Amino acid sequence: MKIKFEKQKVLIFVSLFLLGFVALCLVQMRNYDNPKRKLEEEVHALKEQIETNVAREEREQQKRRELEAKRLGLLDAFAKTDDDKEVLVNLKQARLQGGLTEVKGEGLVVTLNDKADYDEKKDSILSVVHDRYLRTLLESLINGGAAAVSVNGVRIIKDTTVTCVGPVIMVGKNRLAPPYVVRAVGPFEAMYNEVLTEPLLAQITSPEIGIQLHVVKENVLVPPYSGALIARPN
Amino acid sequence: MKKNVIKYISMMLVCMVLGILIALQMKSVTSREFTTKNVQSLQQQVLDYQKKNELLSSRNEELSLYVDQLEKNANKGGETSQAIKQELEAAQSFAGLLKETGDGIVIKITPTGNTSVRDSVLRLFVNELCSLGSSAISINDQRKVAMTEIRATGSTIVINGEAFSRQEPFTIKALLPLEKQEYNLNYLDKVKALVLEEYQGEPQRIEVYNQEKLEIVALSAQSNTFQKLQ
Numbered sequence: 001m002k003i004k005f006e007k008q009k010v011l012i013f014v015s016l017f018l019l020g021f022v023a024l025c026l027v028q029m030r031n032y033d034n035p036k037r038k039l040e041e042e043v044h045a046l047k048e049q050i051e052t053n054v055a056r057e058e059r060e061q062q063k064r065r066e067l068e069a070k071r072l073g074l075l076d077a078f079a080k081t082d083d084d085k086e087v088l089v090n091l092k093q094a095r096l097q098g099g100l101t102e103v104k105g106e107g108l109v110v111t112l113n114d115k116a117d118y119d120e121k122k123d124s125i126l127s128v129v130h131d132r133y134l135r136t137l138l139e140s141l142i143n144g145g146a147a148a149v150s151v152n153g154v155r156i157i158k159d160t161t162v163t164c165v166g167p168v169i170m171v172g173k174n175r176l177a178p179p180y181v182v183r184a185v186g187p188f189e190a191m192y193n194e195v196l197t198e199p200l201l202a203q204i205t206s207p208e209i210g211i212q213l214h215v216v217k218e219n220v221l222v223p224p225y226s227g228a229l230i231a232r233p234n
Numbered sequence: 235m236k237k238n239v240i241k242y243i244s245m246m247l248v249c250m251v252l253g254i255l256i257a258l259q260m261k262s263v264t265s266r267e268f269t270t271k272n273v274q275s276l277q278q279q280v281l282d283y284q285k286k287n288e289l290l291s292s293r294n295e296e297l298s299l300y301v302d303q304l305e306k307n308a309n310k311g312g313e314t315s316q317a318i319k320q321e322l323e324a325a326q327s328f329a330g331l332l333k334e335t336g337d338g339i340v341i342k343i344t345p346t347g348n349t350s351v352r353d354s355v356l357r358l359f360v361n362e363l364c365s366l367g368s369s370a371i372s373i374n375d376q377r378k379v380a381m382t383e384i385r386a387t388g389s390t391i392v393i394n395g396e397a398f399s400r401q402e403p404f405t406i407k408a409l410l411p412l413e414k415q416e417y418n419l420n421y422l423d424k425v426k427a428l429v430l431e432e433y434q435g436e437p438q439r440i441e442v443y444n445q446e447k448l449e450i451v452a453l454s455a456q457s458n459t460f461q462k463l464q
Contacts, residue, residue, distance in 0.1 A: 011240060011241075011244040012240070012244070014244075015243070015244050015247035015248065018247065018248065018251045019247060019251065021251075022251050022254050022255070039269070039270065039273060042273050043272060043273060043276060046273065046276035046277060046279075046280055047276065049280045050276065050279055050280055050283060053280065053283035053284060053287060054283070056283075056287050057283065057286065057287055057290065060287060060290040060291055060294055061290065063294050064290065064293070064294050064297065067294060067297045067298055067301055068297070070301050071297065071300065071301050071304065074301065074304045074305065075304070075318055075321075078304070078307075078318070079318065081315070083315070084315050084318060087315070087318050087319055087322050088318060090322055090326070091318060091321060091322040091325055094322060094325035094326040094328075094329045094331055095325050095329075096463050097329035097330075097331060097379070097453070097460065097463055098325055098328040098329030098330075098331075098380075099329075099380050100325065100328070100329075103463070135361070139357065139383075139384075142381055142382070142383050143383045143385045145462065146381060146462075147381060147462040147463050148380075148381070148463065149380075149381070156380055157380045158328075158329075158330055158378065158379045158380045158382075159364045159367075159368065159369070160364070160380070161361060161364045161365045162361075163365065167275075174282075174286070175278070175282045186462070226290065226293075
């Protein structure tokens, strides 16, 4: 009987000790949480700022679309002579060739992403999408006959460069993060074959490297270059 | 009886402690989102968006001014024609449909012996010239535009649908501002050294030099590249 009582005592002691330990942990956590809480607040504030900026971007893009439509309407209405009309046809062609207008048609949507569950401690640095991978993908699509290409909504034009800056890739002046969604209008079978037979793309999508590459054939809309050129009248 | 009560209470306490510990662990997992690294990344995103929106906004202002002027000139036929012509010229220049003249750089790649010029080397130099800010580039007098392919197919390299022998020299011309002449040459010399080192087994001569009054041809309307977008 006496021994049993000792056991109970020990049990009570251990339980109280654990309770005390937890209480201490909580107190410490509370103190430790102060800088964390600041970070948390900062993250929320930044996310709100991003949302505001996304909304502003949408408004500006909408305004731009309206102004472009108005501009084209005015130009059409003002072209009275045959010369003017010919100039207008050439203008539309030049804007199309330069990537200043959107292009719709059959094509491919190719998504390039880092290795699933990439862990920088365990996985090779090759398992992260590099500028070289994206450049090779774009070149494959162009070699396959692409008429218009965009990456995450950024239209590829004659002097667009693709370069790595830390964990993101600069496409022109745009900082893009994975996944990289490439939309290409053009002969999808030829483009598909080019992508599938490209040696570097085959290498990086092997199980050892694990880069994710998904190709879907569909009707594609490639947006215009967002820094459209405007010639001002005198 | 008393023994059982103590047992239950102990069990309850232990379970409670376990529960609290698990909750704490979960909290620490979710709080990983709030790291300094993430904050920096978000700050960068905010800055990027702000920059992009400012650019969009200023371009919309320009476009708005242009539309206003078009409306004002509605009744002045001559001025409207002039406006359309100016816009056409700017758009054609942007698309690479006009011949361009100016100072720039020439890169000549000559294979020696039995070697062939690699398409990847041409693409590398073209990319570097783009990143240096070149406003117009041609390869063997084929204008480089957005959808220009530079692709090796056996013994030739196809550019804008035109095939060129890989055994013959390739000449890349690029317009580049004179102010950065020295920097550009040094930079391209480094690229050249990298290429020569990487392809040691394939002897080739690469010349990089400045040239005044360089002429860059326009993209031909008959080329495959032009025909893609009709």
